[in-house]
Amino acid sequence: MSIELKPKDYKSDIKPVWCPGCGHFAILSALTKALAYLKIPKHQIGFVSGIGCSSRIPAYVDSYGFHGIHGRGLALASGLKAARPDLHVIVAGGDGDGFSIGGNHFIHTCRRNMDMLYIVMDNQVYGMTKGQASPTTDPDWVNKLTPHGSGIRPFEPLAIALASGASFIARGFSGDPSAMSKILVEALQHPGFSFVQVLSPCKTFRPEQMEWKKQVHNAFIEPTDDPALAAQAIHNDDGMGMGIVFQRDIPIWSLAKKNTNTKQDDSKTSIEKITSEFEL
Amino acid sequence: MSSSSFSVAVTGAGGSGAVTTGLILLEAMAQHGFYGFMLRSSGPQIRGGESAVMMRFDTGEVLAANNQFDYLLALDWFNIERFIDEIPLDKNSLVIFDLSAGEIPEVLSQSNAQVVGFDLKKMAKSIQGGRVNMIALGLLANTFSLSDQSIDRAVNKILGRKGIKIVETSIACVIHGMNEHKKSNLWPVKIPTGNLSTKTTRWSITGNEACGLGALYAGVRFVGAYPITPATEILEWMSPRLEKLGGGLLQAEDELASINMIIGSSFGGIPSLTATSGPGLSLMLEGIGLAISSETPVVVVNVSRGGPSTGIPTKSEQSDLNIALYGCHGDAPHLVVAPLNISDAVFTTYWATCLAEQLQTAAIVLSDQFIGQSRAIINNPTIEDIKCRRITADNAQENYQRYKILDSGVSPMSIPGTPGCMYTADGLEHNPKGTPSSMSIDHLTQLEKRNNKLLKFDYGEQWSDISGKGDIILITWGSSSAMVKEAAQQLKKQSYSIKTIAIRLLMPLQVDLLSAALKDAKKVIVIEQNQGKQLFHYLHSQNSLPIDAYSFARSGPLPFRPDEIANYIEVIL
Numbered sequence: 059m060s061i062e063l064k065p066k067d068y069k070s071d072i073k074p075v076w077c078p079g080c081g082h083f084a085i086l087s088a089l090t091k092a093l094a095y096l097k098i099p100k101h102q103i104g105f106v107s108g109i110g111c112s113s114r115i116p117a118y119v120d121s122y123g124f125h126g127i128h129g130r131g132l133a134l135a136s137g138l139k140a141a142r143p144d145l146h147v148i149v150a151g152g153d154g155d156g157f158s159i160g161g162n163h164f165i166h167t168c169r170r171n172m173d174m175l176y177i178v179m180d181n182q183v184y185g186m187t188k189g190q191a192s193p194t195t196d197p198d199w200v201n202k203l204t205p206h207g208s209g210i211r212p213f214e215p216l217a218i219a220l221a222s223g224a225s226f227i228a229r230g231f232s233g234d235p236s237a238m239s240k241i242l243v244e245a246l247q248h249p250g251f252s253f254v255q256v257l258s259p260c261k262t263f264r265p266e267q268m269e270w271k272k273q274v275h276n277a278f279i280e281p282t283d284d285p286a287l288a289a290q291a292i293h294n295d296d297g298m299g300m301g302i303v304f305q306r307d308i309p310i311w312s313l314a315k316k317n318t319n320t321k322q323d324d325s326k327t328s329i330e331k332i333t334s335e336f337e338l
Numbered sequence: 339m340s341s342s343s344f345s346v347a348v349t350g351a352g353g354s355g356a357v358t359t360g361l362i363l364l365e366a367m368a369q370h371g372f373y374g375f376m377l378r379s380s381g382p383q384i385r386g387g388e389s390a391v392m393m394r395f396d397t398g399e400v401l402a403a404n405n406q407f408d409y410l411l412a413l414d415w416f417n418i419e420r421f422i423d424e425i426p427l428d429k430n431s432l433v434i435f436d437l438s439a440g441e442i443p444e445v446l447s448q449s450n451a452q453v454v455g456f457d458l459k460k461m462a463k464s465i466q467g468g469r470v471n472m473i474a475l476g477l478l479a480n481t482f483s484l485s486d487q488s489i490d491r492a493v494n495k496i497l498g499r500k501g502i503k504i505v506e507t508s509i510a511c512v513i514h515g516m517n518e519h520k521k522s523n524l525w526p527v528k529i530p531t532g533n534l535s536t537k538t539t540r541w542s543i544t545g546n547e548a549c550g551l552g553a554l555y556a557g558v559r560f561v562g563a564y565p566i567t568p569a570t571e572i573l574e575w576m577s578p579r580l581e582k583l584g585g586g587l588l589q590a591e592d593e594l595a596s597i598n599m600i601i602g603s604s605f606g607g608i609p610s611l612t613a614t615s616g617p618g619l620s621l622m623l624e625g626i627g628l629a630i631s632s633e634t635p636v637v638v639v640n641v642s643r644g645g646p647s648t649g650i651p652t653k654s655e656q657s658d659l660n661i662a663l664y665g666c667h668g669d670a671p672h673l674v675v676a677p678l679n680i681s682d683a684v685f686t687t688y689w690a691t692c693l694a695e696q697l698q699t700a701a702i703v704l705s706d707q708f709i710g711q712s713r714a715i716i717n718n719p720t721i722e723d724i725k726c727r728r729i730t731a732d733n734a735q736e737n738y739q740r741y742k743i744l745d746s747g748v749s750p751m752s753i754p755g756t757p758g759c760m761y762t763a764d765g766l767e768h769n770p771k772g773t774p775s776s777m778s779i780d781h782l783t784q785l786e787k788r789n790n791k792l793l794k795f796d797y798g799e800q801w802s803d804i805s806g807k808g809d810i811i812l813i814t815w816g817s818s819s820a821m822v823k824e825a826a827q828q829l830k831k832q833s834y835s836i837k838t839i840a841i842r843l844l845m846p847l848q849v850d851l852l853s854a855a856l857k858d859a860k861k862v863i864v865i866e867q868n869q870g871k872q873l874f875h876y877l878h879s880q881n882s883l884p885i886d887a888y889s890f891a892r893s894g895p896l897p898f899r900p901d902e903i904a905n906y907i908e909v910i911l
Contacts, residue, residue, distance in 0.1 A: 101754065102754075104605075105762075117762045121760055122761070125766060126765060127624050127627075133598035133599050134605075137560070137598065137606075141559075144755065145754055313560075329583070336543045336547070
């Protein structure tokens, strides 16, 4: 019955809206490669996103998807995973979506440590609104909205994920899809909240990012399960280091675990029991 | 008003046990065959603040606020001036107070109420561990001819979890208070007593519990939750019971998350709900728009409080109608329903869930603090199965179109895990397949689809509750309905012929049915508890009111009194 699916089988027939040369294409390919490698059935995937260039990605994967509203992808995905623990839940979005408008959800989804994968396709810019500074943008990057630069120090996604309790933390680069694909395979297999920041150049609004390929380097050779060592590694890194920095088994939040002693099929009896609480 | 109805208020400082006194009295009266309800009112403090309960009893179901109070039990005078507006007294009222609590405040002496002081503290001291509130409860228990057995059962039910010692001391205090009243003969025993022979199963339930129960009946098995007064009890009540039913509750980091969580869980095929109040509803609006656009069923119970902004969190107002109707950006038709009273909250929330599931949209249930946080003794509410269910696509199909244009406007929804009909739900405008589209034809057809499915559906007679006959027509909604109905009954006794229309389905407004119900009206009066005449303007905007219709609208937090409504109507007639 099961036919071996190839990476391309996981792609939908919708043409991406991304600009030519956008790093996001490589992320889509790396992800479909990882899904094919792990033989995850397409109909068992729930692919959720918010708003932004990168958040368009669920429609480009042939699976169940939800392109929600700006910044709320993680919340929607948490509800989906809680109610449907059998699904493979993947969330993707950009740096503005995930770290600015969705920053609070990022922190609390890390804390909750539900079993899902979160990919942030980070290009340090709001692309869909044509080039404003995001939380990961350097303070002196000049643009129309902040002509003297934002003047704000960049958000540190890996450090914040670690401090917030994420149990798998990694960084990849869209210019190295094969290494990224391996990270995504590990992330998908990790039981818990896996956070993967992928540096993904924006050729249109940040053409200077095409130099990233010269700047990235392998930094996190072996993941540690010690938060103190991970914090040190993140702190010592220049933001361009690749690899899995932290991986640890931490209790996973799920409804199913809480409900191991309840049977779903006797709901009629239970409802009657609940109703009888009110009787005088 | 039923002549057999009577009312009691209990006030006191935090820790004085006013609420416990009320709960035991309500339970004991119920044991004795009475119906009744108890509204809570508290100050802004978390703990240690003053609180009051306002209760009304009758030999039949009673869910409306009363005109004035027959008894006020003042456990002390702490901040009595903050409550006195909520406790109308007149010369027939009896105020019972503790002599050790000091002078009678001026606000009370102005009311002409009769006042009787007891040395409650001394009486309490005569029993080891004795408390003033239980002595005071005894005075009333004897007044209402409650049996020792009813007291015993009520105290056990309300205080049982605190241990046998407290239960026994409390019962001893109540009995002591009963005897003191017998001895004193200061005011008469009240007749008639409750209807002990009642055959109906009766319930003790709050409006918030009723909403939760209705949702469970309709199949809600997932709740996204962020606490907010006065809606939290819905979430707290549902949490352990959802687990018993194989579902669960996820506490969110904020209301932005809770609404999106239930969109996610509902997308996963599980009927889902969240409960909130004004500030939370404001935050949820973008999410509600997403549910509407992506056609994902969700239920949002809004337990309304005084607004705007933080407003009056602990007290009631019907001022969230506008946000419920118009809060979403874009053309965003959805369902707005309002329970008419505590009992009706079971059905209305059940109905809202069924409709949301059937019509694949968001349903907002507009309850309020008056309904939500009041406890009532009611007849066991019966729920007829209205057989609305989500229509799903269960088999793999070539070219599955999630948003296919069909006559009913409702297209089968595929649930993740179903092979062969995958799709991406979207808040972006989309074509029938679900692919994002900014083409005018797709926008037009999808807007029409989402509108038509609501307009073409037959909601049956449940759209409103119509009572009485006549050419004077009162239109109302939500928690005011009970008081409006009682005002109509008062006026009927003066030979006015009055019809009351309490609208349960506010959106989509059943314009034709409402017009038919208003046929031959001589005078139409729209009654609601908000300053902005929100229902009145809404009905006008739908061409559903005669041009000379009257509006009787005033803000909360004081509940309408039946007399207040009747007086207004008499003036304009």
